[in-house]
Amino acid sequence: MSPAAPLNPGRVYLLFSGLTCTVVLLWLLMQLPLPLHEQQKLLLRLYELPRFSLALLCGGAMGLAGLLIQQVIRNPFASPSTLGINAGAMLGVTLTASIGSHPGFSPVGGLLGGLFAGGLTLLLARRLGGGPVHMVLIGMIINLGLNGLAAILLLFFENSLDGLYIWGAGNLHLHDYSLLWWIGTVLLLIFLGMVPLARSLDLFALGEERASSLGVAVKPIQIIALCAAVLLAALVCSVVGMISFVGLIAPHLASGCGARTSAQKALWSMAWGALILLGADVLARLLGGDNISVPAGALTTLLGAPCLLYFLRHRSKHAFHSPSKHTLSLSAPFRVHAGHAAVVLLALTSAGIACTLYQGDPTADSFALRLPRLLYAVCAGAGLAAAGLILQLFLRNPLASPDITGLTHSGVLCVVLAGVFLSGMSQATTITLSLLGSTTGLMIMLWLNRGAFFSPVRLALTGIALTAITSTATPIVFALSANQSTDALMWLSGTTYTATLPMALGYALLSLLLMATVWLTWRAMNLLQLGNQWAISLGLNLQRARLLLLLIASAFSGLAVALVGGITFIGLMAPHAARLLGLSNHQQLIPITLLLGACLMVWADLAAQTLMHPYELPAGLLVSLLGGLYFIGLMSVGIRIQK
16 A cells, blocks of 8 residues: 655645635524525525625636636746736726726726736736746735825725725625626636636646747737736726735645646636635624624735745745846946935935925925924935835845835734724824834744745745735724724825924934934945855854844834835835946945935925825825836836846
């Protein structure tokens, strides 16, 4: 008799999850008294069964979409959520709803938005060599930019888009049951259409060149499969909102169940996707009760992101230590003397400061009101830029920043959670909680990467998972607390509106101390730039230097979150721009990066106050839009691939 196969802990976890969801579902069904009365039969037929069917169909569609994407681009971390497809579809739905269409039925807007976002992510990733980590980071950046656009629409069309913030996090409550037939028909047609391509999809595992040599029409099949995946994901998003991580986790679970061929993986992925979404919906209803609508899509992220962390933890250690086939670096189109750059940046920042202080009404009262906001903007911009510089050096990846590695969103989540239980929090309390959240996110990230020697690849993927968990937990907190005010959304989007002079002066003092500390580490940062081996051989205590820099980055991020909310892209753009000027010595790079961050934030805050006066935009959303445009331009001219 052949020896028994070793027990796979992943399968045990999957079996336990499936049994748990099944037991919870059966428990819910047992709550219905038998025999059913006519009113209960009507409720079951018109509400429970359609919702049950919708969860199965949408979950199956997302599972199949994720499998198709992972198969054709050979990226185990790709999915509709990580490639920005869901965010694009949600933006399309929001835009359609803002001009009068019902938010629950916007398939055309969702489809166009999903196609745009997915195509943009894949196009930019191909320019960068198509590495798995780079593709996911690009998708996260596209997500940030598109979510910023959607947030602007939510703020400007608050009345017509009432409730769309919670609905967009994934709500399975149907308004039009004919949509069940649409989703079911599209899912069935795409599944049947993929059956003749199953053998060709199996050969994609060998690589594009080998598959092509065996007679596979690689490009046409890739286009067909990706379009089918985008169609499924966009249709689901336009009907029930953003369902994240189902398309990422379901194919992994299918492989864990022993599926080997594409046909087997498709069936298992659809089954697991249906089970995950159904279980998340059941759990959301148990959590919210009869009076509160908890988004099921947010719970799929809370259930799916830990699975991603599990796969990362049990992945072969060699996968995270082997050198990457492609290394990203910034190609400086020209070189500028650091002194000249500093003079120009000081002039631009001074001009922004003068315009902010003396705009419209240059009186003493207006000066006193605008000075705290100006200090907030300068300190937040410089601090986030410094945090981005540290993280990009640490991860050896110019696509890293505080908002992508989880530090910003963990601070936001901590403050939002505390706001549910504490009324009227002072700014000192907010700062403490934000610092605690950012530091906790950092500690979790380091703990999950224990034994991996701070591998840049693994650290980046862990940060993405933590960002997904913390950022999607926020809609759940909003739903449970019923705190969906415009002021709360403004703070989440990033604003200096709450600035006071005492807190601004304290913020400036803390920021100056942290900036001085960063500048004093310029020699260690120069050594880290050479690589681990050279840094150690030249006498650098690698672990101590990395820990110190990460603590500084988390402190900068926590302070910024507490006082100005969720500001994105500053930590990405400012270090990029400094390197594009041809600077590499951190003795010069650090002050130029700080000046760039302060300049960007000052002008963004000024534009937020003046563009639609007397109405005010969140500065963070304008930075997100600017960052998205900058990133697209950078992909065209600023980033090159080194072999």
